[in-house]
Amino acid sequence: MKTLKEVRCGQTVKVARLHGEGAVKRRIMDMGITRGCEIYVRKVAPLGDPVEVTVRGYELSLRKADAEMIEIC
């Protein structure tokens, strides 16, 4: 299983499914990261975490720990 955490900067990936449950999962989905949507990994913060991605035409930042819950294909 490959997750968003392992994706390198400058790559575009597609979401296969989301893991986890409850508030965190709902929040990630509310922000537009749902099955089948495209995510472009823009950059990593200067200290190595969090990451910045482009999803549904806007910029979103999320921690690597949360990115690990996003399975990609």
Add this chain to the structure above:
Amino acid sequence: MSVKIALAGNPNSGKTTLFNALTGSSQHVGNWPGVTVEKKEGKIKGQADVRLVDLPGIYSLSPYTLEEVVARDYLTKERPDAIINIVDGSNIERNLYLTTQVMELGIPVIVALNMMDVVRKNGDIIDVKKLSAALGCEVVEISALRGTGVAEIAKKAAALASSGKQTPPQHTFNEVVEAALHTLADLLPADIKPEQKRWYAVKLFERDKKVLQSVSLTAKMEEIIGCTEETLEDDAESIITNERYEYISGLVRGCVRKKRKGLSVSDKIDRVVTNRFLALPIFAVVMFLVYYVSVTTVGGWATDWANDGLFGDGFHLFGVWIPGIPVLLGNVLEKLGTAEWLNSLILDGIVGGVGAVLGFVPQMLVLFIFLAFLEACGYMARIAFIMDRIFRKFGLSGKSFIPILIGTGCGVPGVMASRTIENDRDRKMTIITTTFIPCGAKLPIIALIAGALFDGAWWVSPSAYFVGIAAIIVSGIMLKKTKLFAGDPAPFVMELPAYHLPTAGNVLRSMWERGWSFIKKAGTIILLSTIVLWFLQGFGFEDGAFGMVEDLNNSVLANVGSVIAFLFAPLGWGDWKAAVAAVTGLIAKENVVGTFGILFGFAEVAEDGAEVWGTLAASYSALAAYSFLVFNLLCAPCFAAIGAIKREMNSAKWTWFAIGYQCIFAYVISLCIYQIGSVFAGGAFGIGTVVAIVLAAVLIYLIFRPNPYKETLSRRTQVRSVQA
């Protein structure tokens, strides 16, 4: 007949700008009952009897965050007559996600499609007619920033609210979900109004915690949901979210034509500002500028002017000497021939006390301009992005950096700066720990102790900052593991809004709202506290009669000091003079030095109290003095800062917790320093040493124990087990 309209929309969608444009100056700012979420209300300009309620900025109507629950409760329980849903046209896909949820509430909706100027400038085209038909409600193009379309939306929203016409949702999910929703709607209790059935059906399908409290899920309903979940191989909540975004993607494909092109201006700025190598230097420069202007230069001048000029002797205005308020009032009182105690109450008690507090206002306003600008232009979100990695380890937010930095100048604006932190727990933690950092008024205490007992050693002052920073880190780690700060892990999934230049009007309005809320506090709680302390300090038994005292030694405060002095004996300074000095620090920390001066028999001392150095050195050991210094650095801050804490916590319970925690923490640390230090200095090993070692052990345990409330851990292991 008066009507009520709610304004709902995503954060960063221009909601505040639209609210300001719609209501003008007729605003009332308060808090939603029971929570620290700000509530704004106002009358719509040019529309008689139309009240507008600004809901918190939200991305969804899920039951998980405080803001979302506040907005939901208002919409479902108060049922406004109409909703204006503001949608950022330049970020339409995610913004419409909230729209699909708002449409289901059974309240008439009108969409304000904002930032149309940006959309047009980008060369994008939005087919508003098509969008309006698809959504089933009117869509008005506006630009809140430029004021275009604002009058139109006001008129149309008011008309919609008074007409009582419904705008039933037009969007549909896939057949399987729709079939389930229809069956659920039929099974709903009969007392639910037809227009609200869709909302309840969707929420029951999602097994929404909050809705399940009022409507129970029957076995039949559970069966329907279970079946649908099995068919679609996903949980119900995810199904609905996926379906909403599926629907919106289709809608956007049909209504929006984006002109493909390279990087936008905002992207270009961001490439530099959060660049892997440049981000930290740029951040340092921005922070230096904020600190330099609001603490060192402009802010410092403003505070000096307010404290020494306006509330002091007086100041020069274009070469003309203008006496300060105390001087003017003193002259008036002298002419009136009022009693001496009344003069003292007015001048020393009220004007002196409140003046000391209001003196911070000009500096605060300077800082608030910066904060408002950083927030509105989009850089504040980037600060959180850059600093998150360090601060989240201590239970703080990346945005906690600003309150702590400002706290080195003055704790009052520092605490007030915590308002930019959205997450409730992060904000409370920041408020509690910000005043640990030595503020400007604590510097004289440091100078006094360093000069009197350490021969002005270079390391005393840096060690004070080190103690402050360590106290923040230790408190963060300890408190994070307590029940108070436990709960669902707050995900750091944050939008990085596009950069844009805010209008001067919005920045100034935000500055004034924050400043005013502090001024109001200065007029109440702070005024009362300073008068009480003035009384204790100025009155007592002298020559056998109760009255105003000449000598501070005879005051009630001195008596109280001698009574409570034993409390501080284990810290090495159980002398009543030191106890009284610490108490007077509550008015302003620099008072500690002045009080020592008076108590040791000097009428007036220099800022660092050089006159009392000799006496002080004779009275206390170096270790006791350092313990005194640490206690004063960490204990409850001055009344002004306590007032700011009260303002930002918006809860008496949390304010007392913060003050109590600070005092106990200061006590324990000073105790450990003095008692354990005494042994190293060749002192006897006594009961005090044992207590100190036990306390130190407890402290270390609290820091290093595993977090009993860590839910994130179980979540992560779940993910890992799937991997394995």
